[in-house]
Amino acid sequence: MASTEALVTHGLAESDLLELYRRMVLLRTYDERSVVYHRQGRIGTYAIFWNHEAIQAGATFALSGDDWIFPSYRESAIGLVRGMPVETILQWWRGHPSGWWNPADWNVASIAVPIATHVPHAAGLAWGKKLRGLPTVAMAFFGDGATSEGAFHEGVNLAAVMNAPAVFVCNNNQWAISTPIEAQTRAETLADKAVGYGIPGVRVDGLDVLAVYAAAREAVERARSGGGPTLIEAVHYRAAPHATADDPRAYIDQARVEEERARECLGRYEDVLKNAGVLTVERAEAVRKEAEDLLRAGITAAEAEAPADPDLLFRNAYVDPPGNMRNG
Amino acid sequence: MASTEALVTHGLAESDLLELYRRMVLLRTYDERSVVYHRQGRIGTYAIFWNHEAIQAGATFALSGDDWIFPSYRESAIGLVRGMPVETILQWWRGHPSGWWNPADWNVASIAVPIATHVPHAAGLAWGKKLRGLPTVAMAFFGDGATSEGAFHEGVNLAAVMNAPAVFVCNNNQWAISTPIEAQTRAETLADKAVGYGIPGVRVDGLDVLAVYAAAREAVERARSGGGPTLIEAVHYRAAPHATADDPRAYIDQARVEEERARECLGRYEDVLKNAGVLTVERAEAVRKEAEDLLRAGITAAEAEAPADPDLLFRNAYVDPPGNMRNG
Amino acid sequence: MAELTLVEAVNDALHTELARDADVMVLGEDVGRAGGVFRATAGLLDRFGSDRCVDTPLAEAGLLGGAVGLCMAGWRPVVEMQYDAFSYPCLDQLITHVGRYHWRTGGRMEFPLTIRMPYGGGVRAPELHDDSPEAYYVHTPGIKVAIPSTPADAKGLLAAAIRDPDPVVIFEPKLVYRTARGEVPEGDYVVPLGKARVAREGTDVTLIAYGAMVNVCELTADALDVSCEVIDIRSLRPLDEETILASVAKTGRVVIVHEAPRTAGFGAELAALIAERAIFDLQGPVLRVTGYDVPYPYWTIEDAYMPSVERVSAAVRKLVQ
Amino acid sequence: MAELTLVEAVNDALHTELARDADVMVLGEDVGRAGGVFRATAGLLDRFGSDRCVDTPLAEAGLLGGAVGLCMAGWRPVVEMQYDAFSYPCLDQLITHVGRYHWRTGGRMEFPLTIRMPYGGGVRAPELHDDSPEAYYVHTPGIKVAIPSTPADAKGLLAAAIRDPDPVVIFEPKLVYRTARGEVPEGDYVVPLGKARVAREGTDVTLIAYGAMVNVCELTADALDVSCEVIDIRSLRPLDEETILASVAKTGRVVIVHEAPRTAGFGAELAALIAERAIFDLQGPVLRVTGYDVPYPYWTIEDAYMPSVERVSAAVRKLVQ
Numbered sequence A, B: 001m002a003s004t005e006a007l008v009t010h011g012l013a014e015s016d017l018l019e020l021y022r023r024m025v026l027l028r029t030y031d032e033r034s035v036v037y038h039r040q041g042r043i044g045t046y047a048i049f050w051n052h053e054a055i056q057a058g059a060t061f062a063l064s065g066d067d068w069i070f071p072s073y074r075e076s077a078i079g080l081v082r083g084m085p086v087e088t089i090l091q092w093w094r095g096h097p098s099g100w101w102n103p104a105d106w107n108v109a110s111i112a113v114p115i116a117t118h119v120p121h122a123a124g125l126a127w128g129k130k131l132r133g134l135p136t137v138a139m140a141f142f143g144d145g146a147t148s149e150g151a152f153h154e155g156v157n158l159a160a161v162m163n164a165p166a167v168f169v170c171n172n173n174q175w176a177i178s179t180p181i182e183a184q185t186r187a188e189t190l191a192d193k194a195v196g197y198g199i200p201g202v203r204v205d206g207l208d209v210l211a212v213y214a215a216a217r218e219a220v221e222r223a224r225s226g227g228g229p230t231l232i233e234a235v236h237y238r239a240a241p242h243a244t245a246d247d248p249r250a251y252i253d254q255a256r257v258e259e260e261r262a263r264e265c266l267g268r269y270e271d272v273l274k275n276a277g278v279l280t281v282e283r284a285e286a287v288r289k290e291a292e293d294l295l296r297a298g299i300t301a302a303e304a305e306a307p308a309d310p311d312l313l314f315r316n317a318y319v320d321p322p323g324n325m326r327n328g
Numbered sequence C, D: 001m002a003e004l005t006l007v008e009a010v011n012d013a014l015h016t017e018l019a020r021d022a023d024v025m026v027l028g029e030d031v032g033r034a035g036g037v038f039r040a041t042a043g044l045l046d047r048f049g050s051d052r053c054v055d056t057p058l059a060e061a062g063l064l065g066g067a068v069g070l071c072m073a074g075w076r077p078v079v080e081m082q083y084d085a086f087s088y089p090c091l092d093q094l095i096t097h098v099g100r101y102h103w104r105t106g107g108r109m110e111f112p113l114t115i116r117m118p119y120g121g122g123v124r125a126p127e128l129h130d131d132s133p134e135a136y137y138v139h140t141p142g143i144k145v146a147i148p149s150t151p152a153d154a155k156g157l158l159a160a161a162i163r164d165p166d167p168v169v170i171f172e173p174k175l176v177y178r179t180a181r182g183e184v185p186e187g188d189y190v191v192p193l194g195k196a197r198v199a200r201e202g203t204d205v206t207l208i209a210y211g212a213m214v215n216v217c218e219l220t221a222d223a224l225d226v227s228c229e230v231i232d233i234r235s236l237r238p239l240d241e242e243t244i245l246a247s248v249a250k251t252g253r254v255v256i257v258h259e260a261p262r263t264a265g266f267g268a269e270l271a272a273l274i275a276e277r278a279i280f281d282l283q284g285p286v287l288r289v290t291g292y293d294v295p296y297p298y299w300t301i302e303d304a305y306m307p308s309v310e311r312v313s314a315a316v317r318k319l320v321q
């Protein structure tokens, strides 16, 4: 696993380090507020990504704005790193049609609900952009459980064969709902799976944002310079329920979870920055406040929006709808 | 790759070596005659397995009769090694219902036409037998192209996680119809794919029947003793058309094919046996004649059979059919 | 008799069948440690052990394909698909193998597997937690399909499916998993496949439905001053044609209701049956009230998608006017 | 005009469309070097290069999922599935993504992809080379489906599909790939989706079919001394309801013919349409002549499975007696 020290002195300016911090705080704040909003009945069931922020912020920090992100439901708020409005994502979780965006507006694909099925999309986009002579990289996120699906296998293989500029980021939080990684695979590491596709596989500490960034940067550079895809396994441990509807006490060791929570990624990065003299207490407070304000404004905007027009049932189904579509 | 010499002195009695020879000859004869029968309009489209006999005979020779074989269409005649009548297999290719057998009669599953979809069946059978405390091993055959399918991935992973006694034999003939292995995978070898499942992967010369046998025996022993599945990649080169309907001249280098044909596996084994003093010219002739007689009797029996009763449409569809099944 | 919810009745059936027959095993994603995301499999792991209640890798095709192999080894696997739309990866195994393998053995080997899954909309969930995929399954030869709407039927049909020698798919209406409550016989209890249930007798119009739509039809019958006969199909294949045709002969008017998209949904099959076998009984058009031919919508507007008492009432009024 | 076989017309359409629009590309198993197992893509690799005619790995879900991504990159992919039954692994991508992604972008991004495949039975092939899976596709929201029966339509409908802004699936009746011959306009030629073809006018009975069954209906019309109107549906979604209803209004008698299994096949949808919209025009039951609800059989007895002139004739006679 890569170490953080190398990175602080390696290529990232102070402003970068702080921007990365801002993104992590924004994601963390989004997540923590969402759990509250859910409890208050203001959003629906919600897939918690607490302590996954280092992976999401770190990996995407290696991308340029033209590169595409393919999130799973676990990265529902990843558009925030591209400036997507908070209310858009909140509306997604509120089941309001304004939560559905045009991927091309943000170069962020739709949230993939069915496991691993977006992996071939990322392969296809990366390949298709390359065919057009564009330098675009596609980065797909998925979990440890996703690596068992055929769609993962077929998608990564397609990208590898087409030498497509894709980066596959596996968030190995060691659980798929209640299924532990040992019941998912017999491989020693998930990065090992890269061997079977003839591409590099990298294992990285998923709680170390700079290590994730470094691994992603290398993968993105390789992809962009014609070296093909990379599989990154970001290892950590799911320290929150799978989703608001889930009660993990039935299957998880709570003591282990508490231990993991104590090692959470945002505080860890904060310490790195503070020790390096990059972040002051005041600055941290300001960043946090900005994020909280954004969330407050976001939920307000979401709740202020008019209820959806039921006619949207039909308006978005086809570009050129069949005449009998409204029959029912 | 393993070498043959080791094997001649390693565990196989002369009678075994000859039985292995007999099986190869039987398979070769079946294949060569089938191509002729097809040309004569006596069987339908036929998937040629010429020069794949070392893999089929060698790998299955490591099994006991209680072990199960899961063939693809490329191993359509593999039941011959278990004593299945020639006419049964000929009838399959003739589209006659008597070509469909009860897998439990021979411990040979049905011929899998859709690529790789039988891999999970082998995993399930091996796992299910293990759950019953039985020592049964399941051996599945499939091609290089099959390794790209999600079903391959999911099946091997399932077997690995369940520590199922399964042996996966990949017949890497380097072509999937017209698609060469380089367009199928970027991995250096297909055995490499085993790494991603945490199981041993072995590469073996697919034209060396004793090497195939040795690799299979090790895998079968491991499986039976609780060590879980193995992936065997048997490497060779498709030296015949994909099937009778295929004209490979459009995509394959005929010079390379001729070269490969010259190295064919049966003659090679014959030489090994002759050099070792195990096989005489007369014996070889007798074995060949026996096989030809079997084929002649087989096609005669198949052609003598009464045409199928169209009511079989309905009789085999359900154990307990719905009342309206015959409506149409 | 115990009063149970529908999902408790499913759980009861599994406990009963695993206790009755040592060849029955349950497998799926999160069915063991967690007892299923809806707790349909709760208690099985503790009671029957990890050989007979198995958390599988996250791979629906591998799961169903594995179950085919388990059948070959003599097991009667009960496979849970976690949600309707997450069963789609298994369709290839379903169509190419589960529905054909018995035929492929010349009718000699049996594949007594059961697939069960929660299905249907109205639950305020993210996309792909709302589908009604029964038409894909019932169109597939070699497969049987049943859909309960009451707790007793949820138990009895699942038991019938598990005991059936053919592959059976059970769709459980998740919208009423916890709101449908009713008396459920304890212990052994089987509701045979192929028998519809006349949920309510009536003389003017026949409402035909299954799953959560049966309740919508009953509410419609309550709301209207038209005498509605409500038929709960329960078993889509085998189909109880006689009960349907007898009701149509009596009422001469038919409304068919389902959540699935309209085109080539199972309602079309019911309408086709009636158009073939009861044409001279009909006093008006055969109407369908269904989901639309659009992707299942954003959940704040899903009520506009789901057949409602209003929409079913409008169809009934059209017929009796 | 050139006289072409149906598969040659498909090839002509692909050449024409790739030449017309630089965004169109073809991908699939063996479409490049070999030109397709039926030679439908012959010559494309040489003419348009390996960027626009691509041999993919053997993985149908990856293939279709990859095409979704290609759409996002601005391509108009034409995906070949090698055979009907080998398309089943792609159903998950079809249902969860191809049919929904436009909706999922709030109607802002287009997915103008085309899937084409040979389909249907009667070709004396091993199992799973004979399926008629159109019902799975047409039941899926967001998808359009067309099935030509003549060479001209094979060209024109495929061109329409490729130019259509929505995902379209084209099933090509492989039984008549080389036996259906006819005049095909050269160059640009489009047959719009959503228009049925009256293959033959008649007054006594309406025979409705698509694909290879259109020919069976025409032969039936030839064989009988009953005036049969033969309607070639051509486009299953969008569906030309008017042409169907007008014919039923004229004849009052209907026989629907398809190869696919009967239950919840597309014939059920056609019967349901007629039972809803033309009930008072009918002078008899709406009959279906279809494949059976059984696995597609061993090929020596496949003729007993396929709708035949005899079976269609028997249905017609039942109606006109």
Ligand SMILES: Cc1ncc(C[n+]2csc(CCOP(=O)(O)OP(=O)(O)O)c2C)c(N)n1
Residues within 6 Å of the ligand: A074, A113, A114, A115, A142, A143, A144, A145, A146, A147, A171, A173, A175, A176, A177, A238, A242, C029, C058, C082, C086, C089
């Ligand atoms: C095809 C499919 N099957 C099942 C599900 C239900 N499901 C939702 S999340 C989940 C577990 C995913 O685990 P993992 O891939 O490790 O991602 P994580 O949730 O840990 O981020 C499952 C089984 C699904 N969404 N899609």
Ligand SMILES: Cc1ncc(C[n+]2csc(CCOP(=O)(O)OP(=O)(O)O)c2C)c(N)n1
Residues within 6 Å of the ligand: B074, B113, B114, B115, B142, B143, B144, B145, B146, B147, B171, B173, B175, B176, B177, B238, B242, D029, D058, D082, D086, D089
């Ligand atoms: C799911 C599926 N897709 C496509 C096909 C059509 N097909 C038949 S054989 C074949 C190539 C298989 O290649 P490989 O796996 O290498 O096996 P080989 O034929 O070389 O033995 C293809 C694509 C099929 N049978 N099943």
Ligand SMILES: [Mg+2]
Residues within 6 Å of the ligand: A143, A144, A145, A171, A172, A173, A174, A175, A176, A177
């Ligand atoms: Mg996980």
Ligand SMILES: [Mg+2]
Residues within 6 Å of the ligand: B143, B144, B145, B171, B172, B173, B174, B175, B176, B177
């Ligand atoms: Mg091969």
